[in-house]
Amino acid sequence: MRRPIQLEDDYVFNIPDSKLFEEATSNFFHEFLKSYEQTVKEKFAELYEEFPEVFPFIEKARYSVVIFHDTYIKFNIYQEKTMLLSFIHAQYKTFGDYKKIKDLNEIERDQKMLNLIGRTDAPLVSFTIPYGF
Numbered sequence: 001m002r003r004p005i006q007l008e009d010d011y012v013f014n015i016p017d018s019k020l021f022e023e024a025t026s027n028f029f030h031e032f033l034k035s036y037e038q039t040v041k042e043k044f045a046e047l048y049e050e051f052p053e054v055f056p057f058i059e060k061a062r063y064s065v066v067i068f069h070d071t072y073i074k075f076n077i078y079q080e081k082t083m084l085l086s087f088i089h090a091q092y093k094t095f096g097d098y099k100k101i102k103d104l105n106e107i108e109r110d111q112k113m114l115n116l117i118g119r120t121d122a123p124l125v126s127f128t129i130p131y132g133f
Contacts, residue, residue, distance in 0.1 A: 009096030022087050025066075029085055033061055060124065061085075065117050072130045074113075076123035088116060 040048055060077050066087045067074045092098040101112055110126075 007095040009094065011095040013092060013094065015091050015093065025087055067113055072128050074126065074128045077125045078119065078121065078123050
């Protein structure tokens with residue numbers, strides 16, 4: 001087995017078919033958002049009416065782009081536009097693509113992700129949840 005630094009730039013990674021994962025994740029998030037909205041409106045209705053800024057994502061969370069990286073999931077919540085909740089896998093097709101992006105600073109990497117998402121506006125809120133090893 002070769003070490004990663006011994007791979008050629010045109011080495012193609014084996015990218016798994018992620019359709020089932022995307023579908024299951026989409027179903028989970030849609031059910032989660034419905035449950036969250038229902039809980040807020042039923043249990044915290046008075047508080048929500050008095051302080052709607054305490055629950056800033058109850059409406060806007062539907063306009064999110066969720067990016068799955070290899071060690072974390074990044075949530076980007078946008079101002080309401082035509083896009084509803086969507087998911088993107090930040091997988092590299094070749095080792096050369098990986099090398100180009102891995103050495104970029106965080107701002108440049110975020111810009112690459114915005115290009116991948118297809119949006120020019122910055123998210124209202126962005127947060128990351130680490131997972132894996």
